[in-house]
Amino acid sequence: METRHCASRNETKRFTTEELRSAYLIESLFEADRLTLTYTHEDRMLIGGAVPVKEPVILAEPDIKTGYFLERREAGIINIGGPGTIEADGEAFHLQSKDCLYLGMGKKEVVLKSENPQHPARYYILSTLAHKEFPAVKIGIDEAAPVHLGEEKNSNKRTIYKYIHAGGAQSSQLMMGMTLLAPNCMWNTMPAHIHDRRSEVYLYFDMDVDTRVFHFMGEPSETRHLIVSNEQAVISPSWSIHSGIGTSNYTFIWAMAGENYTFDDMEHVGMKDLR
Ligand SMILES: O=C[C@H](O)[C@@H](O)CC(=O)C(=O)O
Numbered sequence: 401m402e403t404r405h406c407a408s409r410n411e412t413k414r415f416t417t418e419e420l421r422s423a424y425l426i427e428s429l430f431e432a433d434r435l436t437l438t439y440t441h442e443d444r445m446l447i448g449g450a451v452p453v454k455e456p457v458i459l460a461e462p463d464i465k466t467g468y469f470l471e472r473r474e475a476g477i478i479n480i481g482g483p484g485t486i487e488a489d490g491e492a493f494h495l496q497s498k499d500c501l502y503l504g505m506g507k508k509e510v511v512l513k514s515e516n517p518q519h520p521a522r523y524y525i526l527s528t529l530a531h532k533e534f535p536a537v538k539i540g541i542d543e544a545a546p547v548h549l550g551e552e553k554n555s556n557k558r559t560i561y562k563y564i565h566a567g568g569a570q571s572s573q574l575m576m577g578m579t580l581l582a583p584n585c586m587w588n589t590m591p592a593h594i595h596d597r598r599s600e601v602y603l604y605f606d607m608d609v610d611t612r613v614f615h616f617m618g619e620p621s622e623t624r625h626l627i628v629s630n631e632q633a634v635i636s637p638s639w640s641i642h643s644g645i646g647t648s649n650y651t652f653i654w655a656m657a658g659e660n661y662t663f664d665d666m667e668h669v670g671m672k673d674l675r
């Protein structure tokens with residue numbers, strides 16, 4: 401497990417490209433037959449990936465220092481690969497591509513499996529602290545609440561699918577969903593926003609090998625960018641905008657944790673305030 405301590409707003413202003421990338425970008429998440437994990441101290445989110453090929457992957461990490469992974473945590477797991485099955489304390493959940501599984505606090509044995517090693521499941525895992533147990537539930541993309549945003553003339557027409565949120569799968573604090581861009585639309589989350597009461601993580605995927613997303617971060621008056629490749633994730637502290645433009649099509653998963661559970665609690669940044 402890799403640990404990322406929080407960088408302050410003021411030190412971030414002076415970061416070189418490499419310093420910015422090592423603080424905020426997670427470059428490698430999906431490896432065969434093992435769980436990769438990054439522990440960010442931003443709202444203590446755990447960001448993970450697993451690709452079961454030859455054998456199942458167990459959700460376990462001694463460095464978390466609790467009796468088991470979900471002893472004091474909950475998790476959202478979205479499959480971005482081939483079909484797979486997740487077993488949680490003996491209960492099996494079948495996940496096609498873009499299906500999500502919510503696992504509440506208290507689930508002891510979580511086993512991640514692929515149906516076909518030739519086309520393995522690719523599990524993206526986002527785990528946050530929990531204070532209460534909520535039932536495990538699978539949410540297919542067809543069951544997620546769609547929100548239509550943006551306009552073609554601004555190249556930002558997109559649909560936000562919410563899986564884990566106040567009106568969907570219940571959780572202690574995790575909110576999770578996926579944003580799909582309309583054809584020829586490359587911008588996400590512009591106009592940009594911050595939410596001072598929550599941290600957020602973006603996973604960019606469904607990208608060609610040479611496609612890049614220019615992900616914009618930083619305080620609205622001090623923006624920086626990260627150049628992001630397929631299946632890489634970005635940590636967004638509460639003071640940072642999080643917006644991107646792709647050189648070609650892409651999809652992204654967003655996940656948030658923090659003080660409130662109010663998706664709409666965003667402070668929109670006026671275009672005149674961006675620097
Ligand atoms: O706080 C909310 C998150 O940043 C995302 O839901 C935004 C997003 O998916 C988008 O505008 O496309």
Ligand SMILES: [Zn+2]
Pocket residue numbers: 593594595600642666
């Ligand atoms: Zn946001």
